Amino acid sequence: MTTRFPILASLLPAATLMLTSACSTGPVGPSSAELDAQAAAVIRAAFRDEGIAKVERLNQDASNLACSAAQGTALPAAQAKAIEAENLATVKPPPDGIYLGDWKKGETLAQDGRGMTWTDKSAEPKANGGNCYNCHQIGKAEISYGTIGPSLTNYAKTHGASDPASPAAKALVDYTWGKLYNARAYNACSNMPRFGHMKLLDEAQMKDLMALLLDPKSPVNQ
């Protein structure tokens, strides 16, 4: 993250000097933009590679840059829309047109929170879990679920799609695939990992998670 407005930044000391008489807290510190640049440098300097977790992971794309800078507040609507459009453009539908795999495999994957830390050996999708229960209620039998994300219990029913093969369910199927593939396509600063976009899960794994959420036989919809 470099200073985005170098000319403005160079004018700031003069501007703040003129304001000091109105300021009772003593000497004026660095500007917010200067602190942004200093924080970026401090973050860079702190980390080293360890196993599969390389320092290049610190690089931010445009959405991470914007969502970090917002510090938990909502982005301006136009900026949010632009980020969503940019992320939606990354979503690739399954080439064979089949969206649902095996819900049983999906449940196993949803339970699995492993993958991509510096103590994990492989960065391949096969080595990764979906982390789903860490943040979501999903199958009714699992009482140990997190609450960072919304409950997904009765997902198909709640969204009015009892038959995922029906034309009426097409929009929900597309949306759910897109959400798993790149959650920011629908919510610019979503907390959810971008499983397809960041290659955390492969196509078959995402299809299994789709089945867990949408298959009428899945315990989620029973």
Next chain:
Amino acid sequence: MHPSTPRLAAWLAAIALVTWPAMPAQAQKSAAEGIAEYRAMLADGNPAELFEAKGEALWAQARGPKNATLQACDLGKGPGVVKGAFVELPRRFADTGQVQDLESRLVTCMATLQGFDAVEIVKTPFGRGEQANVTALATWIASESRGLRFNLPQAHADERRSYEIGKRAFFYRAGTHDFACATCHGDDNKRIRLQDLPNLTKNPGDGVGFAAWPAYRVSNGQMWSMQLRLNDCFRQQRFPYPGFGSELTIALSTYMGVNAKGAVSVAPALKR
């Protein structure tokens, strides 16, 4: 503060038999049995007491190439003053010209007073060699502020800068999962699985989350310092490896510590 000798002996025996994870005997026990046994044991107190006792002894023991004690160490309230130091750290130190947390300050004192190699200590993995001693010392020093309220100084520009950098780092999203500290610790009443997550952007979250470390972790039978707590947060965040005592980790502690202002210190606590 001091566990009575029989109690200490009982702890040592119990810990040696039951809690160290690599013991082969443990594999024959079911998880439920292990947890039940563990809870029964913990009902009697906090094993952190063992580390407090070790830390207190280390403080007064002549050690290192200079064969000196740490009793002249300035933790921010003057040479040798331990009580109340913990609830005012991190802070800026004039002699190093840096904002330091408890652990990085201890390394400074071990280098200047005792002659230890600071770079070597920083490179040593947690729980080994002099790093294990830093953790024990931090545990005892924290215990000497138990019941006092957090009140980090923000008078110096460097301390305010540390807070601002810590705040930005707290919200910094990156890595394979796009996680920041704030992903899990930016909201009230959230949890991962069944684990409650303190909101570390304000009290009471920081009074629960920040103010508890160093803490004894029941899940792995280890004494964890704040630096190790942050290190494991970054591991789970899927970030690369943060340097021990790096400016970033200290800035994060400044951010959380300032946010914890007024909260009563319970460190060293007992954690999952």
